[in-house]
Every structure is written in C-alpha cells, then in structure tokens.
Amino acid sequence: MIEIVKNGTNGCGSPQYHCKTCGAYGVLEPRQDYTEEEKEIILKAYQERSSMHGIERTFGVCRQTLSVWLKKRRNSFHPLRPR
Template sequence: MLSTTLIHVCPHCQGQRLYKNGHTVRGAQRAKCKDCQRTFTLAPRGPRHSPALKKQVLSAYQDRMSLRGIHRTFGVCYQTVMKWLGEKSRTASRLRGHVAALPGGRRA
C-alpha cells in the first residue's frame, strides 16, 4: 500500500495550528489559522483558463470574432470574455492616466 501525508500550513503566517472552517461555494475545504485568525482555502483551484488561451481569445475578439464564435471555437463563455475585456480596459485606462500625468503636459 502506498500512502502520502499532506501537512497544511497557513499561507499567511506558516502556522500549523489550523482547523476546518466550512466550505467554499464550489465545495472546497476552508480552514482557519489559530495563530493569525485568517481564513483560506486548503487546496485552491488555479485559474480555469490558461493565460495563453486568454491571450488567444482576446486576440480573436480584437479581430472581430463574435462572442458566440469564441464560445464555439475556444469553449470560453461570453461572460468570461466580457470580464477579461473589462480587466483589459481598466489596465488601459490606468496606463492612459499615467501618460496624461507626464510632466509639462506632454503625451508619450
């Protein structure tokens, strides 16, 4: 028989005095640290879509591919694409604000 033992530690303070503290909406075990009183998910899932796929999808959207077409081709839901577009536009507006703040009122 082959068995493994997994020791969880607090991601915030590396403390080992943890106790179970319910589940996430998706059913993953949550834990609370007795040392720093912070809560966290024991084995969090990573992002569902890879950064490479995200880049590919955003590129397809910029090439005027429809959201339904993106869903058919890449299997990414239109709401996810809209969320990614929101993130991208927020980053772009932050960059525009940075450019506008150059000394002397110059634009880059």
C-alpha cells in the same frame, strides 16, 4: 447517511452538489483556469472581429468570462491625457 447529494448541473455541464451539513452548493471538481497563453489567443481572436458567440462556440469560453477579461484589459491601460 450521505450528507452530499447531487443537485443538477451548472452552465458548463459539471454536476452540482449540495451538502446537507453546511448547506453549501458547488462543484466537487471545478474546471481548471485558463492559462495566460490561452487568454491571449482568445482575446486576439476577439480583436480580429470574431463575435462573442463565435468565440464561445470555438473555444468553449463563456461570454461572461470573456467580458470580464475584456474589462480587466481595458482598465489596465493608462488613460489618455488631453494636450
């Protein structure tokens, strides 16, 4: 009996699977992470006043992913000290 069955697709269009043995859901071949160079290009496009929807259409990056990158970048700066 086959223990892994197809269970629809995720937001990126990759097929989701369900393991009947352990009950896990997931993608068998997850998409590769973005390189640091790709992240920098995308973040620079955002800084040049492109909208999040525009970046999503142009680069294929999910808005939630872009939001996480922006939050990490914002938190990496040192806070300003009052004079």
